[in-house]
Amino acid sequence: MSKVIKYSDEPIGDLKLVTDFLPSPEELSLKKENTKVTISLSSESVVYFKEVAKKHHLQYQTIIRTLLDEYVAHQKRR
Structure with a gap:
């Protein structure tokens, strides 16, 4: 900065x-509780998701x- x-x-x-009209940090948190699982996917699916992920x-x-x-x-709404 020279000015x-x-x-x-x-x-x-x-x-x-x-x-103060802003939501609290707790209300801003979008993270849901996750459960770790191990799943085997086809190589084709993984390549596709990685390409889409890289693009976005x-x-x-x-x-x-x-x-x-x-x-x-969607299934729950049915």
Whole structure:
């Protein structure tokens, strides 16, 4: 930063206190409780999920987990 900032002692004006409207960190947490499992998938499926993950800058396990979660939610709605 080569530009120097000059501060003044001028009045800011009328201030208004705003109530805290943001959710708590606990409410922001999207992480669900997960259970680790071991599963064998076809090489073709793993390659596909890894390619999709790379394209979207995600982990392939996250995509598989989301896919399964969506499937379960769909089945529960039936």
